[in-house]
Amino acid sequence: MSVTDRHHTAADAPSTQAAADLADLRAELDDIDRTLLDGIRARLEVCGRVAELKQRHGLDVLQPGRMEVVHRRAQDYAHRHGLSGDFVRSLYTLLIDEACRVEDRIVSGGAPADRVGSGRRGDGTN
Numbered sequence: 789m790s791v792t793d794r795h796h797t798a799a800d801a802p803s804t805q806a807a808a809d810l811a812d813l814r815a816e817l818d819d820i821d822r823t824l825l826d827g828i829r830a831r832l833e834v835c836g837r838v839a840e841l842k843q844r845h846g847l848d849v850l851q852p853g854r855m856e857v858v859h860r861r862a863q864d865y866a867h868r869h870g871l872s873g874d875f876v877r878s879l880y881t882l883l884i885d886e887a888c889r890v891e892d893r894i895v896s897g898g899a900p901a902d903r904v905g906s907g908r909r910g911d912g913t914n
């Protein structure tokens with residue numbers, strides 16, 4: 789059975805109890821997703837302040853040694869907690885890439901740091 793066929797089965801019409809349990813679990817996921825996104829926004833806001841400091845002192849946005857430290861710590865966490873190392877590396881590659889994009893924009897004078905994560909649409913236009 790393909791993934792797209794699944795909606796034709798009873799699996800999508802759960803019992804009342806199952807539906808209630810699923811709704812509870814999804815509410816838990818919704819809370820966690822909010823926390824994750826708040827954490828990502830907070831991380832990028834700090835990167836905005838890092839960018840201002842780098843701009844003031846003429847430091848490079850790209851700091852390969854520090855990137856390695858951040859990746860290494862995430863890998864250690866993954867191994868200690870049974871997460872996929874590949875997944876965590878990909879996640880941190882995305883996070884650091886976005887940090888660099890945001891920092892570049894600030895260092896090159898494109899955007900003040902206090903606009904980072906301050907509510908523009910997440911459609912790639914900011």
Ligand SMILES: O=C(O)C(=O)C[C@]1(C(=O)O)C=C[C@@H](O)C=C1
Binds near residue numbers: 838851855858884888
């Ligand atoms: O620590 C820094 O200098 C940052 O700019 C933060 C950060 C990161 O996302 O953790 C981003 C880019 C750097 O090259 C290294 C690390």
